[in-house]
Amino acid sequence: MLFTITTTHSPATDLCYLLHKHPAKLQAVELSQGVAHIFYPHADDDKCTVALLLDIDPVGLVRKSGEGGPDAFTLGHYVNDRPYVSSSFMSVAIAKAFSTAMNGKCEKRPELVDIVMPFDITLSVLPAAKGGELLIRRLFEPLGYSVAVERYALDEHFPEWGPSKYFTVNLKANLKLKDLLTHVYVLIPVLDNEKHYWVSQHEVEKLLTKGEGWLKDHPAREQIIRRYLRNIGGLAKNALVRLTEDEPVGPVAPEEDHAQDIARETLHDKRLKVVLDELVASGSNTVVDLGCGEGKLLKMLLRERQFSVILGVDVSHRILERAAERLRLDEMPPKQKERITLAQGALTYRDKRLAGFDAAAIVEVIEHLDVNRLKAFERVVFEFAKPKTVVLTTPNREYNELFETLDAGTMRHSDHRFEWDRNEFETWASNVAVRNKYRVTFKPVGDVHERVGAPTQMAIFKADQYE
Structure with a gap:
């Protein structure tokens, strides 16, 4: 892995x-797991480039770390990317090779320490599995x-495998060298999910020292603290409290695997509210929730007196039992209970019970179907049941890169058979509308990012005869 710094300062x-x-x-600087080489590819009055080349011994990594760890029973502890990427090893190498500069010391020319210079920095290769560019x-x-940034393919001979988590990153800025080095020293481990050193209170002290003057005002400071300290909640909270002693501090949420589920749950609430608003605005009196799950939308529909008949359909009998418990059907007053029915059924087989409804809600369902079953789903809903209004949502694949806990190229749920980008979804929905004599409009659901759109995409279908 290579780190270069170039300046055209005069x-x-x-x-x-x-x-x-x-x-x-x-x-050369000796490290516990290899050697850091320092050399100048170019040096004159007009341009100067220094390079830090890190040579890591992969076998030495294993021998010095012992045989433990989750990959100890496989070749994973021998065959990995650690010798080839700018990870926590590079951060340690920077601290050892350029310690005087990073600490703001220059004995021969002390006046240079506080001079702002133009810098061009390149990091090859930087891993960013969760969050990417x-x-x-x-x-x-x-x-x-x-x-x-330049992102690399997993294998250029197999483009269908998609992009990798590896980037060459080029940074340009006018600043002091000591600031540049502390920024890189802190932020490389933030991008590295598999730090090679033990994270303890000592790392809190290092973070606060190297982050002095810039970390407190960084808009992503909590994320930087969490990831630098390997999502250890106690250490992260301690660091944040000390960093912001003059500010009120809330709890620091651990960035673990379930963080994605928490984010999705918040999005799910927004999604259901938007779907409910569309159903209410349609003027419908009867509504079917296709793929109702545990009944969260059904509960919201029951609160609206507008809906006199509500049907919840799901393929799983066990899920329907949970929905009944969530709705407290056994305790529901008779008049209320008359409005709602739960039924088991699959959305790829014609079902006479689905016919005659004013509206249908299909929330995050189609992505759980095999692609070759979508045509059957289309006929069941739009040709046979034919509700006057259909409100359908599905994930926007483009937004996935914003989820930090989602590895590159993976889908949001292990049961998803596919996830569409906005163009793919709108093409499919528009064709469905044309074939079945519906009009369709599209709306984003959730916070909209200017480049990748919203996390959820929604289509509202209106039958042509429905005004």
Whole structure:
């Protein structure tokens, strides 16, 4: 892995004084798991480039760390990306190779420490499995860097495998060298989910020291703290409290696997509210919830007196039992109970019970169907049941890269058979509408990102004869 710093400050060789490294010498720093080589590919008054090349011994990594760990029974502890990416090892190498510059010291030319210089920095190769390019930009751009990234394919010979989690990152900014080094020193481990060192209170002290002057005002400070401290809640909270002693501090949520579920649950609430609003606005009196799950939308529908007949359908008998418990059907007053029915059924087989409803809600359902069953689903809903209004939602695949806990190329749920981008969804929905004599409009659900759109996409179908 390679880290280069280039400046065109005049004279550019002032960089050599700041780094305390002679441009004519090849130097090396011994690390516990390898060697860091420091050299100058170019050095004159117009341009100076210093390179830090990290050479990690993969076998040494295993021998010095012992045989424990989740991959100890496989080749995973021997065959991995650690020797080839700019990870926590690079951060340690920067601290050792450029310690005087990072601490703001320069004995021969002390006046250089506080001079702002133009810098061009390249990191090859940086892993960003959870967050990708957006996370890289979110970390560096608020600090004044111009960010350019090159993302690599998993295998250029097999483009269908998609992109990898690896990036070459180029950063440009005008700032002091000591600030540049502390930024990179802190933010590389933030992007590294598999730090090689033990994270303890000592890391809190290092973070607060190296983050002094910039971390407190960074818009992603809580995310930086959590990820730097490996999502250890006690350490993260301690660091945040100390960093913001003059500000009120709320709880720091751990960034674990279930964080994605928590985010999805909040989005789910928004989604159901938007769907409910569309159903109410349609003027419908009878409504069927196709794929009703545990009955959260059904409960919301019951609160609206507008709906006199409500049917909840799901393929799982056990899920319907949970829905009955959530709705407290056994305790429901008779008049209320007359309005709602739960029924088991599949959405790929014609069902006479679905016919005659004013409206149908299909919330996050179609992505659970095999693609070759979508035509059957279409006929069941739009040709045979034919409600006057259909409100349908599905995930927007483009938005997935914003979920930090979602690995690149994976879907939001293990049971999803597919996830569509906005163009794919709108093409499918428009064709369904034409074939079945519906009109369709589209709306985003959730916070809209200017590049990737909203997390959920919604289609509202209106039968042509319905005004």
